[in-house]
Amino acid sequence: MSEPSSLESHRASALQRLRRMRRKAWLYLGVMAVWLGLMLVWLVPIGIQYPAMAAPLLVSVAALVCALALFPFTDYRAQWAIYPVLVALLAVIVMHGFLVMRGPFRLAMVFYAVTHLLLWIPFGFLCVFLITKEGP
Secondary structure, three states: OHHHHHHHHHHHHHHHHHHHHHHHHHHHHHHHHHHHHHHHHHHHHHHOOOHHHHHHHHHHHHHHHHHHHHHHHOOOOOHHHHHHHHHHHHHHHHHHHHHHHHOOOHHHHHHHHHHHHHHHHHHHHHHHHHHHOOOO
């Protein structure tokens, strides 16, 4: 008899963690939307001349779409589903390296790369938490 109640309590605690994670995810997505808006306002004058600058942001959006698409179909601890997010992170790092080395306005590209990668770290964790349903 103690086994079903422990299973129910485990499910209840897992649901509470999932609800907390969703609240944090929405808050963080709001912060990311504001940051994306500010970056676009800052980068649009430069980006019109150099459209390759939008590539890291597009890869970030693709990683989020992938995480949201996989979210309903993955079960708890689905490790196989995090590979697209890891590939996206590597692609963003490579693209920023290319932009810093070859892009115009090198100092602006360094600032863009540093801020994007600093925000990408918790963003990547958010995507992984959404996919694996295993959060803080």
